[in-house]
Amino acid sequence: MKKIDFFGIFRHITLILLALMFLLPFIWMMLTSFKPEDEIFINEIRLVPERFAAYENYSTAFSETPLLRFMMNGVIVTVAIFLSQIAIAVPASYALAKLEFKGKQVVFIAILACLMIPPQAVSIPWYLLMYKFGWLNSYEGLIAPFSISVFGIFLMRQFFNSVPDDLISAARLDGLSEFSIIWRIMVPTAIPALIAFGIFSIVAHWNDYFWPLIVANSQDIYTPPLGVVAFKSDEAGDSYGPLMAAATVIVAPLIIAYLCAQKRFIEGITMSGMK
Structure with missing residues (x-):
């Protein structure tokens, strides 16, 4: 008779519960987007709405603000940042x-030190620099400060x-x-690591x-997070459905x-820690 792996069962149950805990905010957000305004503020937890208002909420989301424009801006900014980071990170890391x-060791220690500096700490110098370059309110101003990634x-x-x-x-x-080695040998070999870094960079x-x-x-x-704020109004209140x-x-x-x-992504993370 085969033994029951109680530890394996416990591990899977724990992982499932943790996954549900992390997914719960997204699930609740998605279900709320299906509800009419009067059901969002009821004094009970109701997962499935009595009346679906998905069409109204999603049509309002696209009609009240240029949401597609915001998302296109997000694509332009994130892709440009990622490509510039790769263009710099790959030769630097190869060296x-x-x-x-x-x-060499001094440079590497300096890179590790830069990992400890939060971006908010250098936001004022970056803002002044963007002002000097005339890049405020432009794609260049959104992209340039993040074109180099020490991570x-x-x-x-x-x-x-x-x-x-x-x-x-x-x-x-x-x-x-050396440049041929980088782009013809090292980059194809490092595809898993590039994908792993790409997910980190694009999500951030x-x-x-x-x-x-x-x-x-x-x-x-405007990028997508700024577009969401457009539904917030101090005078008319927040339109939580849209x-x-x-x-x-x-x-x-x-x-x-x-x-x-x-x-x-998992392959890139695991292989990046190997010696």
């Missing part, structure tokens, strides 16, 4: 992992450390330059509210992207 030069350099450096040195030596014997900047609130003054360049509908539309692409890339 830190596979090249020998004076001051991306650190993550890619850890992954490149796991790549055999013999592979790089063979490429050099074949006459490849898609959901960023602090910096766009400072830089953006026009709805033409607000939850807009929030659901904004969050859904991130969840879908993660579900599609979760295997590569």
Whole structure:
């Protein structure tokens, strides 16, 4: 008779409960987007609404504000930030992992120190710099401060450390330059790590509210988090139905992207910690 794995059962039950706990806010937000205004404020917990108002809420979310424009701005900003971060992080991390030069450890320690600095601490210098460049209320002002990611350099450096040195030596014997080695050998090898970093980067900047609130003054360049605030009114009150509908539309692409890339994401995170 096969033994019952009580520890395995307990582990799965614990993981399921934790997953439900983390999913509950999103589930509640989505269900609220289906409810009419009078059912949102009732004094009881009602998961399924008596009258579905999904069409009204979602149509209001798209008609009251240019939600598609906000989402397009979010795509432009997050993709531009990610591509610029990769263009800088990959060569920098390759140099830190596979090249020998004076001051290498000092540079790496400085990168680790930068990981401890919150972005809010340097927001005023960045704002003044964007003002000097004339980049306030522009895509450049939203993108430039985040074009370098010390976390991306650190993550890619850890992954490149796991790549055999013999592979790089063979490429050099074949006459490849260092940049050719980076883009033709290291980048294809590091696809899992790039996907893992991409999820971190895109989620962080898609959901960023602090910096766009400072830089953006026009709805033409509002990112999705700023667009959600448009449903908040001190005079007329908050339209929670359309607000939850807009929030659901904004969050859904991130969840879908993660579900599609979760295997590569986990693979990139685990392999980045290998020596």
